[in-house]
């Protein structure tokens with residue numbers, strides 16, 4: 010009886026050793042398979058083929074099942090191989106995301122954007138303030154004087170406004186662009202102006218320093234490609250219904266065309282919450298900073314849509330390690346032609362800005 014037990018133990022030990030060996034072989038083969046799949050993925054990407062090919066998957070499975078002699082049933086084998094296919098596809102996708110030109114894995118160092126003696130990105134904090142819309146020379150000049158007084162360099166202002174209603178003020182158009190150029194020349198400031206289409210990009214290009222692509226245009230891929238073919242920094246705002254991955258891919262559209270000067274701007278996303286205009290996605294900041302090498306700024310005005318929480322949102326964004334803050338200010342928000350309730354007057358701006366720099 011004792012001898013039988015000992016023999017059996019020896020046999021189990023030997024079988025276990027065989028299993029261990031097979032496991033090692035499976036492991037090696039699985040990774041060999043994954044490596045080949047990654048190479049296929051690379052070729053597919055180069056030639057523009059889709060990663061997932063259900064017909065090919067079915068062919069592989071059929072040919073495997075034809076050879077199956079058990080003891081596993083065809084159902085079990087099919088299940089196991091489908092899991093392998095799933096894991097492979099996820100690996101190919103990860104590899105794809107990690108190899109984007111905007112990815113931290115592709116370039117470890119922070120992208121620094123140099124413009125008129127200023128640097129956006131790295132350890133710098135960039136402040137971009139100005140009215141929602143450019144309304145007149147006088148209005149923009151008042152804002153410019155305030156910024157210059159504080160030693161600030163960047164000024165924003167919309168000339169082509171993406172309004173929800175076609176009957177709302179649409180901006181001064183090219184006249185607004187020219188006002189911005191006049192003011193930035195006079196006060197040695199750096200301008201940020203949004204363009205909504207290629208025609209406006211061409212018309213405004215020589216007059217502006219930084220091109221803004223607004224939330225509503227984040228997935229206007231032809232416009233993204235067009236600004237990617239320019240030589241000017243681009244502030245790309247996150248689409249209000251876009252995931253972080255979609256946001257990153259939109260930035261990749263610009264960078265893939267040769268323009269690496271992209272600044273990502275988190276500006277809130279649409280959620281079920283109605284207490285704010287949008288929900289500021291604070292988590293997007295550390296994620297984008299970790300996964301990409303691009304500067305990340307936060308527009309607190311369009312995120313919150315209300316002034317009473319703006320200082321804390323800006324502080325929270327800075328604490329989350331963003332590279333800058335954008336906010337709307339206006340000499341007299343009551344009479345502003347757009348976003349009047351969310352633009353800060355100069356006194357409000359004073360305490361807002363003070364709180365950020367102290």
Ligand code: PEP
Nearest residue numbers: 167223224225246276311
């Ligand atoms: C803006 O910055 O003027 C603007 C319209 O913002 P968003 O595209 O984020 O709505």
Ligand code: MN
Nearest residue numbers: 141337347348
């Ligand atoms: Mn606005």
